[in-house]
Amino acid sequence: MTGLMFKISGAWLVGLLAGLPMFASMGLAALAFMWIGGFPISMLPQKMAGSVNSFPIVAAPLFILMGHILGAARLTDRIVEFATAVIGWVRGGYAHASVLTSMIFAGMVGSAVADAAGSGAIEIRAMKKAGYKPETAASITAAAATIGPIIPPSLPMVIYGVSADVSIGRLFMAGLVPGVLMGLTLMVMVAFVARAQGMARHPFGGLMNVVRTFARSFFALMTPVLILGGMFSGVFTPTEAAAVACLYALLLGFVVYRTLHWRQLGQILVDTAETTGVVLVLVMAAGALGWCLSIARVPQMLTPLITATFDGPLTFLLAANLLMLVVGCFMEGLAAMLILIPILVPAAVSYGIDPVQFGVIMVLNLIIGTITPPVGVVLFVVMRIAELSFEAMSRAILPWLLPLLAVLLAISLWPPLTLWLPRLVMG
């Protein structure tokens, strides 16, 4: 059975690289295994439906919906204004404000692309107008957008939690400290670059300006407080927090700020359904394939091989990081995650690595892939906004990977960075 699964996996990889849609390539591999292995083919639709028939995964479409509502209601404008009032007056202040905006926005939307597309246009335009190099402005925006799926809520963490059977609440808490660290290391990098490039200072608008912009954006800024506060205090589960946040976002858009119109609602719902379909059909196909892998005992066979190759958790983590970074450069993050989870998570657990820590490491690795060539989707979004060539953007982003890689190394080497908060809150 294991040999058969390896042969099928080879064919699956060929199909994937040849251009088969990912869900179909995974589904066909599962179908081939069931057919040749003599299992009832009805297991295919049964496992597909079973993999999304769970309450925790309901958080995925609801967080997607919230992202679309917040995007349509243009709440980012107010947050950018507030972040600029707070920190825009230091050298390289607009770049610092871009990072701060991403950190705040990350607490509202769990997607790097949504962050880059939502606030990127305003931030890049302002930075270019202030005389920043377009490449630098675009790179800062792209790098800061990667904080989105690390600070909760996070769509990739929901998918990881469901696929690896790990508490989504714990994952969300585990992402908070690394997310803040990412923001701080990016700000340190901004400070160096600002000095090196002679970025201008802007006059401080005064404390009243900070208070005024805070008041203007108060209800928007309360969104992360509602989500995180509700979850961490145990009032809501992550799925319920997503639903409450959607209702709150609708309230903000329709009643408080009146920036949302009823005619936008249809498009928001269809976009939500489409994005949900793109993501969850992968989860469905991966669920069927995951069943085949476990029946073929592939994880049980690969884990001893991995543990025999790497003599300790540290070398394993470094090798796993390298593998995930390379895969993330060439493959869409969620798809890569669904493929790698059945192989890497059992191995990590066998080394005594907490699956929560490994989850944050995996998500960060694959999110870094969104800003690396050749298939970095955030890179594409920002490049188009900044009107830069792909080559220029690919070169400019390289130094901005350093702070993110430093955080990746830190959370790999020092588990308390990820595990301290969930253990403190949830025991």
Next chain:
Amino acid sequence: MSVEPGGPASEPPAPRPQTLFDRVLYAVAGTFVVLLLGTVSAGVVFRAAGAPLGWTDEGAGFLMVWLACLGWMVATRNQAHIRIRFFLDQVPRRASPGVETALQAGVALFGGAVAGYAVHLIRVNADVEAISMPVAVAWMYVPLLPAGLLTVVQALLEIRRQWAGAPHAGRERFEDAR
């Protein structure tokens, strides 16, 4: 930093003309998003009111399968599914329809298998009742049938379009996927 109105600099791809089928599909998919939100919210509200509903978790699970399949159908119609096109784009123009036909045949085979065996699941679960709701478990497998069938039809349409000489109409859609 002053905030100016206006979205990203790039223009979105031109929308594909919508058929009546698309409009109905969008309406149904949108309705299921609302139903899912309503079900989870009802669970929160009634629990807070001290009268928890027993069916909301299981109901949300059922709706999730429906929404996933409807979203799969919407993404199929809009050719929004994730695929690696790098090597496919290197294929010489003359060989392209043949390669695309082989790929779409694979997609159709998968869709056909899902639809065909979903019928079997619907039949065997028709008299099995859900735990907390007065509905048959078969309803969970029902949306797999149209999703699989649409996958087959769309793959066949794509093959036809390839041999008619039309260019690739898909768009890479990753927004909000991570």
